[in-house]
Amino acid sequence: MAYQVCIDIGGTFTDCLVSSANGEISIFKSPTTPGEFEKGFINVLKVAAEGYGVTATDFMKQIDLIVHGSTISTNALVERKTAKVGLVLTAGHQDILVLREGPRKGAFQWRLDYPEPYVPRHLTKTVGGRIDARGRELVALSLDDVRKIAEEFRALKVEAVAVGLLWSVVNPAHELAVKEILEKELPGVPITLSHEINPMPREYKRIIAAAIDASINPIVRTYIEKLTVALDDEGFDGELLLANCVGGMMPVADMIRKPIYSVMSGPTLAPMAALALSDEPDIIVGDMGGTTFDVSALRDHQIIVTPDSMIHDDSLGIPKVDVRSVGAGGGSIAFVDEGGLLQVGPRSAGARPGPACYGNGGTEPTVTDANVVLGIVDPDYFLGGKMRLRRDLALAAVGKVASRLGISPEAAAYAIYTTSNHNMVAAIEEITVREGINPRDSFFVCGGGATAIHIAEMADILGLKRYMIPRFMAGLSAFGGLISDLRNEESAVLLTSDADFNLEGVNEALVKLRQAGDSFLAEAGVAPDDRRFELAFLGRYEYQSFEIEVPFETTNGALSADDLPGLVEAFHKMHERIYSIRADNDVVEFTAWKLRAIGKRAGQDIWQKKMLTAHKGEVEPKTKRGVYNQERQRVEDLPVYEMVDLGSGARVVGPCLVEAETFTAYLKDQHEGEIDRYGNLVVTVA
Structure with a gap:
């Protein structure tokens, strides 16, 4: 049996989707290992091998291809843990990263401090020489300036260098000459040239892209090297591809040459999955994981690529699939602020220690804890029963919020639940309403392990008419990697x-x-x-x-x-x-x-060959479970359906729960779902 695998590392869990030669797709999860992501990568492959009943060594030998959505560069940028970068600019233009493009940001926020440049002034050097807009050399490059800069960078212990000279996109001779000298003077230090990484006429975006690329180059290179060594040690001899931020895959060598394309690459795979799963022209994709809620919009059945993605106060510089994130995940921490208002996120419990109900030492209340207290999540069936949750610990954590607000733990859990929903609704409105798009006209595709718990209330708030809960929902981004070009x-x-x-x-x-x-x-x-x-x-x-x-x-x-x-x-x-x-x-x-x-890659569309047979007989729930109803302020028994037991055409009517090994779906009243031929639950709101 030959396998293709996609691994997507999230804030709490690492997802692994495995596609076999007969079109069967299976999903596996393992806790993420912050700081040692390659270990979590190998761990989830071992979980998959166990799921197939083979040894890890035998499983590795049967894998033809691994595609991987990396978060290493995004985390480094968000946490500002990047390499020390030296920047070389044209004489007289030292302030390109200080002035940026000069747009008015928040016209009425006149008390904001001016943000610091991405590369500090003391690490920004200038070199004599000038190329004009037609590519003519007006002033020869000062080689002495370059050698002096190399000496200063050596003393400053610079770990990477970005070079951005005026009009290098028309005539790159000066940038190439600077690189040649710096490579001799600073052996082993990676050098990024702006005309190679982002060939465009706008100096700021070209040079900020070069600076960001240089700052993550050692980090991405080290991670890829560790990952390839770990795979080699496990006996993997297939092909490894890495996700990029324009909605596709790149070979390892290309990613090492242009590591900036790995930034925010994981979330870009979810809209690619939605393109394959639905023929609807206008789609909203919401991916709620452990740490964030990522939202994107597709128009005319095309992904939207934006040139204006931001990293803190700076543009990323290069175009990327338009995916926006808010701190609203299953691990988002709930608290009552000094004004007595409930807040959820953006701080997250992450993978270590995780929500209180995980029993790994977490004590602060999270969205997942609230869902356990409400009865939506079955503590005994989390990850198909492979991971048992502690309802008593969830109650204790949520009880802290309840005591501050003077309400019952169940009412506090619902407050956390609905506050999280409104945070995600705001993110959806940001990418739809504020862009002149009415979300009611769009089809919603759920992604991430937690979205199906929250989508029903969000659909009612937004006025959505239809939404899909894919059978690979908990690994939607990983599925996007499997089918991406x-x-x-x-x-x-x-x-x-x-x-x-x-x-x-x-x-x-x-x-x-x-x-x-x-x-x-x-x-x-x-x-x-x-x-x-x-x-x-x-x-x-x-x-x-x-x-x-x-x-x-x-x-x-x-x-x-x-x-x-x-x-x-x-x-x-x-x-x-x-x-x-x-x-x-x-x-x-x-x-x-x-x-x-x-x-196009071989095997991208093999999943379409595996279609469900029509459901026979009545649709029967496997059990009933008590779920807290805030409107009636009581616990009510709801039917619980096992998704794997539902064939094509099977219909379920809310209020009810639909469970799979890796997620739970909560359908409210007036929400009616039907299983399509590929095993996805498509819900219509009356």
């Missing part, structure tokens, strides 16, 4: 306009982009017939400050003069869609050209 993004800067369109130059740029994309897919072992390419340009009206991304198509990879009106009209339509206005008589400028190389 190989993806890479290339870009080239070439400024032109519809008033004087540089057709020859644009086609030369497109040829180079296609060659780079082909090279990436060829190195990844993707056959020519399994390769496809998506094109886009960055455009703006003349005198506008910022560009928008517009997709377009070509015939045989090249543009003709007859294609220009189509490009201009595509820009007008996209501008109108985003800003509700178009200016047909204005000049349209094209600033950069992009290509996304996409490669």
